[in-house]
Amino acid sequence: MDEAPPPTRSNWAEQDPLLTAYYDEEWGMPVTDDAGVFERLSLEAFQSGLSWLTILRKREAFREAFAGFDPERVAAFGEAEIEALLANAGIIRNRRKxxxxxxxxRATLALAAAGDSLARVVWSFMPERSPAPRHDGEVPASSAESKALAKELKRRGFSFVGPTTAYALMTAIGIVDVHLVSSHRRGCSGLWNADGTRSGDAPFSKQGALLAR
Structure with missing residues (x-):
């Protein structure tokens, strides 16, 4: 019997077992709750200028330090908590981040107070088509939608959310699918076909809750 071909992954996912596990089990799967989207947004912001492997290695320490990325609890952090975080060697000790x-x-809570949600805002920028890269060189670093999302998040009071960070968030939580067309993970979200056309409804759309751009 012929052996099955080995899985096809993006090059970055082959660099460390932790990256491979993240790619195979998590990257590109839909995240639609505010706490989950807030965590991913926070980690992508901390990753700016660093490697994703560094963030993954510190992920549990981040979760502990930031109260499980519960927006309500993190919003209540003051100077004492900031000083404790700056002394925490388990995370990235960058005051600005x-x-x-x-x-x-706090911006996430402001959205909720206005009857909106971070998850709905982010998912409202899901494009009509997703890229269909054949190799790593065809994976974009940003898109028209990520530029618009970054602009909207900044308007809503968020920071450290440039177009590249916004696009990294979109790829991480399934808003676009940039797995290689040949990858065993292509289409893993259930929202995209291999050619980049949609195969499922966007979250919230059945309730008509996707926001107008």
């Missing part, structure tokens, strides 16, 4: 995470938690 720490203060941004706290500010973004």
């Amino acid at each position: 720490i203060e941004s995470t706290i500010g973004n938690a």
Whole structure:
């Protein structure tokens, strides 16, 4: 019997077992709750200028330090908590990123107070088509939608959310599918076909809750 061909992954996912597990089990799967989207947004912001492997290695320490990324709890952090975070060797000790995470938690609560949600805002920028890269060189770093999302999040009071960070978030939580067309994970979200056309409804759309752009 012929052996099955080995799985096809993006090059970055082959660099470390932790990255491979993240790629095979999590990357590109839909995240639609505010706490989950807030965590991913926070981690992508901390990753800016660093490797994703560094973030994955510190992920549990981040979760502990930031109260499980509960927006309500993080929004209540003050100077004492900031100083404790700056002394925490388990995370990335960058004051601007720490203060941004706290500010973004407060912006998340402001959305909820206005009858909206971070998850709905982010998912409202799901495109009609997703890229269909054949190799890593065809994977974009940003898109028209990520630029618009970054602009909207900044308007809503969020920071450290440029177009590249916004696109990384979109790829991480399934809003677009940039797995290689040949990858065993292509289409894993259930929202995209291999050619980049949609195969399922966007979250919230059945309730008519996707926001107008």
